[in-house]
Amino acid sequence: MLKARAAAHDHACEHGHPPADALAFAEARCAERRLKLTPIRREVLEHLAASSAPVGAYDLIERMHVSSGRRPAPITVYRALDFLLEAGLAHRIESRNAFIACGHRHDRSDLVVFMICDACGCVSEAPATSVQRDLDAIASKAGFRPASQVVELFGRCAHCA
Numbered sequence: 601m602l603k604a605r606a607a608a609h610d611h612a613c614e615h616g617h618p619p620a621d622a623l624a625f626a627e628a629r630c631a632e633r634r635l636k637l638t639p640i641r642r643e644v645l646e647h648l649a650a651s652s653a654p655v656g657a658y659d660l661i662e663r664m665h666v667s668s669g670r671r672p673a674p675i676t677v678y679r680a681l682d683f684l685l686e687a688g689l690a691h692r693i694e695s696r697n698a699f700i701a702c703g704h705r706h707d708r709s710d711l712v713v714f715m716i717c718d719a720c721g722c723v724s725e726a727p728a729t730s731v732q733r734d735l736d737a738i739a740s741k742a743g744f745r746p747a748s749q750v751v752e753l754f755g756r757c758a759h760c761a
Contacts, residue, residue: 622646622701626645626689643664644664644677645684647663647664647667648700651700653723654696654721655699656697660677660681684701685699685708686708688702688707689701689702694750694752695754702725704725704727711735712728713752714752716752722757728751
């Protein structure tokens, strides 16, 4: 049901980046870090950037099949997603097991808060420097070394509220 609403909503979500903007950012980041943005990586990023809601790997495969007539193997898409995550060009929305494009200029290790609309499915992201400091302090005090930090907030976006 959420998927149907996400596909049907007609407002621009804060996260959404026009594919051209996401690609320009990706090309610049890859050039500065000497990374290769292959055609399949580019295509996966284009599909992520075109969606305001998180997209699962198998949905990406289906979208790629519809747009190009070929159906990439799941491992190919997962490898492209791994590259995009590692390069800081995409984020994984843990609760949805899905992905969004990232056009913000933050480091891969920076904590980002994802705000996920329960009504339309769009995702907005915001830097969370103070939250990261607080979580680091809590973990340090407990002698805990986190492997990852994910903050996802659920509610209603400004449009759906």
